[in-house]
Amino acid sequence: MPTTDFSDDRYSDFEARFDPFQTDRQARRKRNPAASRKARGFQQTVDEAAQSEKLDLSVHTTYRPGRFETGWLLEAVQDFFDQALVVDILSNVKGGKEANVYCCQAHPATGRGLLAAKVYRPRMFRNLRNDAIYREGRETLTADETPVKTTDHRIMRALNKKTDYGQAVAHTSWLMHEFTALKTLWAAGVSVPEPVAVSGNAILMGFIGDASFAAPPLESVELEPEEAQAVFQQVTGDIETMLQLGLIHGDLSAYNLLFWEGRATIIDFPQVVRSTSNRTARQILRRDVQRVCEYFIEQGVRCDADSLYETLWKRWAEPRADWVAADLSRWEEDEE
Numbered sequence: 542m543p544t545t546d547f548s549d550d551r552y553s554d555f556e557a558r559f560d561p562f563q564t565d566r567q568a569r570r571k572r573n574p575a576a577s578r579k580a581r582g583f584q585q586t587v588d589e590a591a592q593s594e595k596l597d598l599s600v601h602t603t604y605r606p607g608r609f610e611t612g613w614l615l616e617a618v619q620d621f622f623d624q625a626l627v628v629d630i631l632s633n634v635k636g637g638k639e640a641n642v643y644c645c646q647a648h649p650a651t652g653r654g655l656l657a658a659k660v661y662r663p664r665m666f667r668n669l670r671n672d673a674i675y676r677e678g679r680e681t682l683t684a685d686e687t688p689v690k691t692t693d694h695r696i697m698r699a700l701n702k703k704t705d706y707g708q709a710v711a712h713t714s715w716l717m718h719e720f721t722a723l724k725t726l727w728a729a730g731v732s733v734p735e736p737v738a739v740s741g742n743a744i745l746m747g748f749i750g751d752a753s754f755a756a757p758p759l760e761s762v763e764l765e766p767e768e769a770q771a772v773f774q775q776v777t778g779d780i781e782t783m784l785q786l787g788l789i790h791g792d793l794s795a796y797n798l799l800f801w802e803g804r805a806t807i808i809d810f811p812q813v814v815r816s817t818s819n820r821t822a823r824q825i826l827r828r829d830v831q832r833v834c835e836y837f838i839e840q841g842v843r844c845d846a847d848s849l850y851e852t853l854w855k856r857w858a859e860p861r862a863d864w865v866a867a868d869l870s871r872w873e874e875d876e877e
């Protein structure tokens with residue numbers, strides 16, 4: 542399975558924030574320039590990282606995290622080990638711009654084989670452009686899945702001013718929206734990974750793939766015309782079920798559809814949008830449908846994205862337009 546190169550420039554911010562030695566090292570370099578030339582043993586560095594983060598490194602993992610990854614990863618998955626959901630981290634499946642996904646061995650008592658742990662990059666939430674568009678009309682969720690009360694002025698102010706505390710609240714809310722969307726959709730029979738557990742910075746879910754291969758994104762798969770038609774029907778059926786539940790993915794494309802054993806599984810839900818209370822919902826649905834159709838047209842499926850999205854919107858979202866208006870006005874009052 543592919544692994545992430547943490548020496549990549551894209552991770553420099555991440556490194557600066559999570560390298561426990563950086564401040565130390567800068568100070569030492571000033572005092573003693575020669576010190577920067579001395580190589581540090583990998584194991585020593587890992588142990589020091591764990592110590593500095595006060596983490597339980599008695600957990601042995603087959604996958605050996607990189608130097609800047611250690612504290613962050615183990616802190617995020619520690620709860621899953623403590624709750625006897627996971628016994629090992631086997632590999633890093635993929636490092637995305639928002640999160641890293643790891644393949645884990647489930648605890649035998651769970652009756653599951655492999656699980657995927659999606660561990661978020663803290664900065665993702667601050668870098669997400671136009672995040673307000675997705676947040677509109679949806680509640681700010683806390684770690685126990687209850688919404689923050691809009692009368693809680695302390696939290697509302699922190700969110701608006703984007704203080705550190707406000708950003709931490711927003712971070713938890715993105716994570717919890719992904720987790721609750723997975724739960725709702727899984728219960729409704731939509732093809733998503735089974736949600737298993739959530740921690741402060743990670744979601745544990747069913748692993749799509751097997752011990753040798755993680756399921757590839759549909760984007761990298763060429764389908765036979767007949768299979769393409771069947772998978773297209775399945776995906777549009779799932780989009781429709783989501784809309785029935787008042788949900789729109791918000792970042793749907795062949796990159797966020799994993800293909801395994803003839804089925805597509807929808808992943809990556811932090812920006813999930815409420816079709817009933819978000820004023821941009823219609824455009825967001827249109828973009829999702831267009832991107833999905835682009836892939837299937839390349840695979841030989843005949844489809845018209847505009848008429849498909851119009852049909853879905855008129856069938857499931859427009860009939861609720863009245864209470865959209867009511868909800869929006871309430872939401873606007875809350876914002877003031």
Ligand SMILES: Nc1ncnc2c1ncn2[C@@H]1O[C@H](COP(=O)(O)OP(=O)(O)OP(=O)(O)O)[C@@H](O)[C@H]1O
Pocket residue numbers: 634635636637638639640641642657659734746747748749750755756757758796797799808809810
């Ligand atoms: N449940 C899963 N089972 C197997 N692989 C998964 C699972 N969830 C995610 N992945 C893999 O991890 C990748 C990143 O996951 P996801 O899209 O949720 O995060 P992301 O940070 O938004 O990534 P990107 O920036 O690439 O969109 C996916 O493209 C897929 O390869």
Ligand SMILES: [Mg+2]
Pocket residue numbers: 637796797809
């Ligand atoms: Mg993704």
